[in-house]
Amino acid sequence: MHNLVSILIPAYNAEKWIADTIKSAIAQNWSNKELIIVNDGSTDNTLSVAKTFASKSVKVITQDNCGASAARNKALSFAQGDYIQWLDADDILAPNKIEKQMFESERIANPRILLTSSWANFYYRYKNANFTPDNLWHDLNPIEWIMTTFREPVWMNPATWLVTRKLTELAGPWDQRLTRDDDGEYICRVVGQSEMIKFVSEAKSYYRQSNPNSLSKDLSDKSCESIFLSRSLCIAHLRSIEDSKETRAACLMYLQRCLPYFKVHQTAILEKANALAKDLGGELLLPTPTWKYAILERVLGARVAKDAKRVMMMLKTQINRNYELLRDILGSGQ
Numbered sequence: 293m294h295n296l297v298s299i300l301i302p303a304y305n306a307e308k309w310i311a312d313t314i315k316s317a318i319a320q321n322w323s324n325k326e327l328i329i330v331n332d333g334s335t336d337n338t339l340s341v342a343k344t345f346a347s348k349s350v351k352v353i354t355q356d357n358c359g360a361s362a363a364r365n366k367a368l369s370f371a372q373g374d375y376i377q378w379l380d381a382d383d384i385l386a387p388n389k390i391e392k393q394m395f396e397s398e399r400i401a402n403p404r405i406l407l408t409s410s411w412a413n414f415y416y417r418y419k420n421a422n423f424t425p426d427n428l429w430h431d432l433n434p435i436e437w438i439m440t441t442f443r444e445p446v447w448m449n450p451a452t453w454l455v456t457r458k459l460t461e462l463a464g465p466w467d468q469r470l471t472r473d474d475d476g477e478y479i480c481r482v483v484g485q486s487e488m489i490k491f492v493s494e495a496k497s498y499y500r501q502s503n504p505n506s507l508s509k510d511l512s513d514k515s516c517e518s519i520f521l522s523r524s525l526c527i528a529h530l531r532s533i534e535d536s537k538e539t540r541a542a543c544l545m546y547l548q549r550c551l552p553y554f555k556v557h558q559t560a561i562l563e564k565a566n567a568l569a570k571d572l573g574g575e576l577l578l579p580t581p582t583w584k585y586a587i588l589e590r591v592l593g594a595r596v597a598k599d600a601k602r603v604m605m606m607l608k609t610q611i612n613r614n615y616e617l618l619r620d621i622l623g624s625g626q
Contacts, residue, residue: 294324298373301329302363306381307337316384321391328367333357361466378450384418386496393454403458406486409495418498442546451497472515473522480526544574
C-alpha cells in the first residue's frame with residue numbers, strides 16, 4: 293500500500309489562483325493523497341471557490357484570520373498522511389511532482405531524509421517558467437544546506453519540499469509569531485532535524501509572483517521585526533548543530549544580507565542586529581548604495597529614498613507581469 297501524502301494549503305484572499313492550485317494538487321499522479329485547505333478569514337470568494345472541490349479526499353476548513361503559520365498549523369492538525377506536502381494557495385505542482393519524490397523516498401527508506409525539487413518563478417502561466425538551478429539543487433547534508441542559504445541569496449519555497457511525518461514531528465509547528473520569512477525559519481528547523489536533503493531534479497513545482505497580497509511585499513515595522521526574529525532563530529538553529537568559526541561567519545553574512553530591509557528609524561531592530569553581529573564575532577557594515585540610490589538619498593533623505601526605491605521595484609515587477617500577460621494574449625489570438 294502506498295504511503296498517504298497530505299497536501300496542505302493555507303489560503304487568504306486567493307480567489308484568483310486557488311482553483312488552479314487545487315487542480316494541480318488533485319491532478320497528482322500519486323493516487324494515495326488527501327487535500328486539506330484552510331481558509332484563513334478571507335474577505336473575497338476564496339472559501340466558496342475552495343468548497344467547489346470538497347470531497348471525501350478534499351477537506352475545506354475555515355477559521356478567523358490568524359495568519360499563514362496558524363493556517364498551516366490548523367491544516368497539519370487534520371493531516372493523516374505519512375508525508376506532508378506544503379502548498380501555498382497561488383502555487384502549482386507538476387502532475388508527477390509528488391510521485392517522483394515518493395519513488396525516491398521509498399527507495400531510500402529513511403524517515404529523516406528531506407526531499408526537495410526543481411522550481412521556477414512564473415507570473416500568469418507556469419508553462420512560461422524557466423528553471424534556473426542554483427547551489428541548493430544538489431544532495432546536501434544539513435549544515436551544507438543551511439550555510440548555502442546563509443551565504444547566498446538562494447532559497448526554496450514550501451512547494452518544493454516533501455516532508456516525512458517523522459521530520460514534521462521532530463521540527464514542531466510553524467512559529468505563529470512570524471508574519472514574514474516564516475517558511476525560512478520553519479525549513480531551517482526541518483533541515484536541522486534531517487540526516488540529508490535529497491534533491492529530486494525530475495520533480496517540479498512553480499512559484500507564482502503575481503499575487504499583490506503576498507506577504508513578501510510587506511515591509512511594515514511588524515514585517516521587519518518578523519524578518520529579524522526569523523533570522524535570529526535560524527542563526528540559533530545552525531549554531532545548535534555546529535557553532536564554529538565557519539558557521540558563525542556564515543551567520544554574520546546571513547544577518548548582513550537582511551540589513552537593507554530595515555529602515556533608518558527602526559533603531560531597536562538595528563541595535564539588536566548589531567548586538568547579534570558582535571556575539572558572532574563581527575560587525576555589520578552599512579550597505580553600499582548604488583549611484584542612483586545615492587542621488588535619491590541626497591535629494592530626498594534616507595527614509596524617503598528607501599520608500600522610493602521600493603516603489604520603483606514594485607513598478608518593475610508590474611511591468612514584467614503586464615508584459616507576460618500581453619504576450620499570452622497575443623499568443624492565444626484573444
